[in-house]
Amino acid sequence: MEIQHxxxxxxxxxxxxxxxxxxxxxxxxSPKLRAVVLxxxxxxxxxxxxxxxxxxxxxxxxxxxxxxxxxEAKKIGAGLSLCGMSAKILDVFELARLDKVFKIARSLEELxxx
Numbered sequence: 160m161e162i163q164h165x166x167x168x169x170x171x172x173x174x175x176x177x178x179x180x181x182x183x184x185x186x187x188x189s190p191k192l193r194a195v196v197l198x199x200x201x202x203x204x205x206x207x208x209x210x211x212x213x214x215x216x217x218x219x220x221x222x223x224x225x226x227x228x229x230x231e232a233k234k235i236g237a238g239l240s241l242c243g244m245s246a247k248i249l250d251v252f253e254l255a256r257l258d259k260v261f262k263i264a265r266s267l268e269e270l271x272x273x
Contacts, residue, residue, distance in 0.1 A: 166191045172271070174205030176237075181213045184221030193224045200231045207232050210267045212243030217251065229261065242267050 166188055168179040176199055180192055200207075209225065211217075225241070232239040242264040244252070252258045264270045 167195050169195065169199055171202075171204070175271075176200075176202070176204035176207045177267070177271075178207065178209045179213060180209070180211065183216040184214055184224070185216065185218045186220040189218075189220040189224045192221070193227065196224065196228050197231065200228075200235060200237075203235045204237050206238045206240070208240050208242060208267065208270055210243045211241060211245075211248060212267070214248065215245070217248055222251070222255070222257070225261070226257075238262070240264060240270050242270055 166181060168181065170177045170179070178196065178199070182188065184192060207228065209228065214221075229239050240262040241252075243266055244263065249258070249263070252261065252263065
């Protein structure tokens, strides 16, 4: 089942929830992303993948939303992985040492084997 939102597409693949945010994740858009993520987490997926390949920019509020997503995933016992980051976004995660906190893959295919 796929849900489409202006900012985010969600897709359930087996027990894995795949989130595809679209566009910039900034202080105006991160609350919308947060609302979608929290609603989807109520379905208690086994794993969550956030594919950032269609995100051009992320600010601190967007990163905070991803950290909150990680906390929610841990609460329900789900793994969380990020993938598809541009070099610019990956640099932000590395500078904040969040690359040590999140499981990060180059692509969705690397995580799903598809």
